Amino acid sequence: MKRTHIYKFILLTVIAVSVQSCFVAKNYERPELEEAENLYRTDNLPQDSISAADISWRDLFSDPLLETYIEEGLQNNIDIRIALQQVMAAEAYMKQGKAGYLPSLNGSSTVTHQELSANSQFGSFFDGSLQQYELSANLSWEADIWGKIRSNRRATQATYLQTVAAHKAVKTLLVAEIASTYYQLVALDAQLEVTQESIVNRNNSLETIKALKEAGNVNQVAVDQSAAQLYSAQALQVDIEEAIFQTENAFSILLGRTAQGFERNSLDDQTVQHDLQVGFSSFLLRNRPDIMAAEYGLVNAFELTNVARSSFYPSVTLSATGGFQSLELENWIDTRSIFANLVGGLTQPIFNQRKIRTQYEVAKAQQEEALLNFKKSLLVAGQEVSDALYTLDAKTEKYDYRVKEVEALRKAEINSEELLNSGFANYLDLLTARQNALNAELNVIDTKLNQLQAVITLYRSLGGGWH
Secondary structure (H helix, E strand, O other): OHHHHHHHHHHHHHHHHHHHHOOOOOOOOOOOOHHHOOOOOOOOOOOOOOOHHHOOHHHHOOOHHHHHHHHHHHHHOHHHHHHHHHHHHHHHHHHHHHHHHOOEEEEEEEEEEEEOOOOOHHHHHOOOEEEEEEEEEEEEEEEOOOOHHHHHHHHHHHHHHHHHHHHHHHHHHHHHHHHHHHHHHHHHHHHHHHHHHHHHHHHHHHHHHHHHHHOOOOOHHHHHHHHHHHHHHHHHHHHHHHHHHHHHHHHHHHHOOOOOOOOOOOHHHOOOOOOOOOOOHHHHHHHOHHHHHHHHHHHHHHHHHHHHHHOOOOEEEEEEEEEEEEOOHHHOOOHHHEEEEEEEEEEOOOOOOOHHHHHHHHHHHHHHHHHHHHHHHHHHHHHHHHHHHHHHHHHHHHHHHHHHHHHHHHHHHHHHHHHHHHOOOOHHHHHHHHHHHHHHHHHHHHHHHHHHHHHHHHHHHOOOOOO
8 A cells, every 4th residue: 555655656756747747937038139239339340350348447547546446445345345244135035946857855743632521522532632643744836837936936036137247337437436436636736736836936926016016017916816816726725635635535435444545547648548449239238247137137027928928828737745653752753653644636717806917917017117127228238338428529629629729828828928018918817818718728737637437338238347
């Protein structure tokens, strides 16, 4: 009799395993994306498969101090460390999903004491009380006939890969922020240097204007206007020093440090790369971490839809319980105390208040939402690349004009001062030329900063920074 039950159990197991090939679950295939073509809005289309996103940030930035700070930020930044913990949590769920094919095994040990009525059937037989000792194990396993367990495993794997991509996105953003903030600091240093030189020159000019007043060539208004220009430059110096202080504090947060100052090179040491290759727009699918994360979100939603669909079909479960059971403690662990139960079950949902149908409809809606988010992330990425391309070209052209403007205004300032000293110009011409020259020099610095940041933005928009 026992052999018959065992044979039936084995037969049911073999049948359950053999029918696992009858999957209801579908396999994910990337949808056709018309959005992946012609994203950059440029006539300068790439002719090869080279993309700046394939370049490591170590090769993009030439400043050794900046490279050191980026390395430090990638190790110590709080956001990076938080994202890493999210990856570890997702990895734990992925391991759990992989274990879905395995049976579950539970062990238990119980001692049961019952006080029975003396007038009951069992009370008179067991003298009013019953005590039972049990040591048992329970084994259960569900056959993955319709692919539910497989789909759930793939869903958890997609979630894990999504967090990995999100971690890469944080790294990309961090590299861009560290580089951008560093460039802001070196630009502020350059503006401070120009302003301090202007303060020295204006102080000397004020002394000259005072001498001209004593000689009767100008009046007190010229002295007051020159003094006002000096005070304006000194106030500007205070503003720049405040901006440097606050930017250094923000830089400290990016590196995971307490607030402090930082060593840095000059703005003239920074090079602007104009030859970055954008590659084909479809490369964004493999390079942009946020797009990768969006697609993994779509995969997750797709597999969860498979899980919801499989709930309409019957499930096959096999369970076995065995162990030792005895009414006497001394006979508890004994061959005569061994017991075993084998159960094979088939469960088909019939009526459950529409829960399964609702679950499936919600899963379908979430899958469509994930697809739309995927497409939107691709369009946004294309816009960012397009903007960055145009900005880099525009700032490069603008920088040349700004340099010529400075040269012209510096000549105008020198000539105005010489003419004033010779009595052929008035002090208003000199004040105007001096103010315009200072503004132009500050604008040159600002334009070069915009160039550097445009390179960073283009590099990040193409998906670089996490390599």
